[in-house]
Amino acid sequence: DDLASQGGVQVRRSNKKPVVLVLGSGWAAHSCIKVIDTDACDVIVVSPRNHFCFTPMLPSTAVGTVEFRSLLEPIRVSNEFVGYLEADAEILDLESKTVTCSAVGAYESGYRPNFTVPYDMLVVAVGEQSATFGVPGVTEHCSFMKEVRDTVKIRRKLGETFELAALPGTSEEERRRLLHFVVVGGGPTGVEFSGTLSDYVRSDLRRKYPLLMPYVRVSLLQSAQGILTQFDSGLARRALDDLQRTGVEIRTGVRVIQVTDRQVVLKGGERMDYGLCVWSCGNAPRPLVKSLIDSLPEQNGSKLAVDPFLRVIGATDVLAMGDCSAIVNAPLPATAQVAAQQGSYLAHMINKGYVIGTGGMDSVPPA
Template sequence: MSTICHSSSLRGLCTSSSSLAGRSVVKKYLSTTAAKRPIMTTTPLSLTGGSWSTSSTSHFLNPYHQQQQRGIRSVGKTQGRVMILGSGWGGFKLLRDMDKNAYQVVAVSPRNHFLFTPLLASTSVGTLEFRCITEPVRGYTRNVEYHQAWCDSVDFEQSKVDCTLNLSTVPATHITDPTTHTLRQITNNQKNQLSLNYDHLIIAVGSYSNTFNIPGVKEHAFFLKEVSDARKIRSRVLECFERAEMSRSDEERNGLLHFAVVGGGPTGVEFSSELHDFIREDCSRLFPGLMNHVTLAVYDVAPTILANFDKSLSEYCMTKFKRSGIEVRTGTVVERVEDGKLVLKDGKQIPFGCLVWSTGLTENPMTASLENKVLKSKSKRILTDPYLRVLDNEGKVIPNVYAVGDCATIKDHELPQTAQVANQQAIYLRKALNKLAKQPEKSFTDVTAPFSFKNLGSMAYIGNWEAVVDMTKINEKAKESGTLAWVFWRSSYLTMSVSMRNKMIIPMYWLMTWVFGRDVSSFQEYDRRKRLMNAEREG
């Protein structure tokens, strides 16, 4: 009887069960390799009630989760648990660079990736793909405990945060044939709430787009803060062209192909520029008969766009937009937004096919939940002392609680809500806490000086291979516009990309866009389920 060997290491040793020499060699090999391998208890899986179940899952947990199951607060780290709320510019930087030999790092964020926001506008029109500007949090969680969850509230006295898991509902599946049978919704009975303890807390939850409570904005406008926003905008722009292609009314076509951008800051300007390039370079080739109906306008209440840039650069951008056919309507106040219609304060009604809203930032629900616990600025940002330590509602420092990024600012010293500020604050806080771990006998203020923000300038893409670069905060003459500024803009953001993977694929997509044009595929979710359910009811 022959012996079958599946291991490539044993194929040369196993020939026949009748060979005593061969069997002795195999036994010796197995005994030595087994001694080297860690012992793992195997648990048979059983299919029960349509879901896999095991009698024990502790074998599959990392040491941090095993300790948490046993109720141990810290895992042998001298300085305890550092909890980071958020995975943006501040939170992700801290997550990567904290000293994990001194601290047990715990990350809580509803978004399981870091988003490189300066290139988000490029993805909304297909210049880049979404994977080019994201970094998975899980890829950097070696020796880190990560929870994909929203932080609902913080108990500073108990050093505890309450969270809700942000795990999307598993989509409905078809029992057998998707075209003829009813749908079944997969559900689970897992708990969605959890409480976590901390020794040090860093709040880096960012901010939301500000609607200024203008009626209809949330219902009818698109924002540009997340990858999901960019996907929706891309689908909507393509939908407008497809609907206009089928329309027989010039009035309807003019409305569908009017693209409105409210907000003349860097986000609004860069999106308008990317959209203009997409329409001029790609849509003109795909929908040549619709180009006479296309209009693109930027609306802003301020007297100019890019108001925070040097005046000459702001004027250059306005001139460039007018020359490119982008309408700039400054001093315009939006009263309300209706379905497909922008209503201005002077009573004028402007039909639109797609409206993108980028008029500043406001607090998110997590910072709003701290209303009576921390001191806040007029703009609803958490106030900190010069060491980035959070102040309670009486103005006193809350021990071991810090805040960085858009959600916070220093008392009596308002900081801009930019990625640059969040990144510098994260570097400052990481260095300070790592120093504190090496000198635990000292206080936080003994190991570091107060935080000082160094403004490294601002950049904005303005279309057709041109940009503006403003570094006048460093040197009064350090400013540039045109193609040279565009080269600086692209090379700067390429080098700032986090991973080598993205540094490789970003220029690849830039080259592909230049050679082949942008991808106009739409990955919107079709209402197939609704159509099937309606068909079943009618049947």
């Protein structure tokens, strides 16, 4: 049976091979399905995103120096022997070993199909979502830098702000607002994007809109006292100098407490007009991961605690990798390199036919 092409409420299993259900299509899942042996197991990928995205180049797509298409690989192309279902995994039932999913697309009637996928081995690789810290207005008014759809939106918005600012009826004040680009978050993504944006605006767009250049500002807001706090202080200092040289106005020690449709409000009452606000303030667990953590007494962090074999501690036949997980006592950085290496490591482990069993630091390793 072709598992992935089964319609209806429950995806039927073939019973010929064990089913490995992979949740996600990011760095970890992508490298896993590139390596996994589909002769030995039926592999199903469930993810709301039907493509892999090469995230390090995302900031460049927002300004058009790299084309969107060159960052993406359709999951159906990554491994044609893997079944793919475009859906969000919503409920994990560790007892019945099933995952209930909700399709991304809806029929014309508006009905969004739900279905259940059974598994023998579950691989959770859903990454994390952007953290908003509950700051009012962020979700409604800010752009994020996580997916290609985010950078498509930023690119369109950049074009709109310049064209609006160039109109004869636009006031000086409105021009200044439209061309103030605010990036919130002084981590790697915020720093890279503010630098990329400033370069782009001041070099490429200077030729198109020379008269608007005096109105352009790029601000980077950071709540900590420095930027790139997770890096060596020498590197952070160098990045700060380089950013300032490209014209980015860096403000550290400032906390955003609200974002409206036109203003960023700082703690203390200062209000900054903006034309585009990009929010890049780190990550938070996805609801699926949070509910799995809450359901297992052995778990208590914001990431799925796994043992060195990537087995979720306290769960049976469940593995987790990439940004949504952390190895107990040996956490690794949340990077693409780590996620990709874990993906292929896990695939090799499955290919060797290891019995995964229950995760835990005292549990016997796979044999």
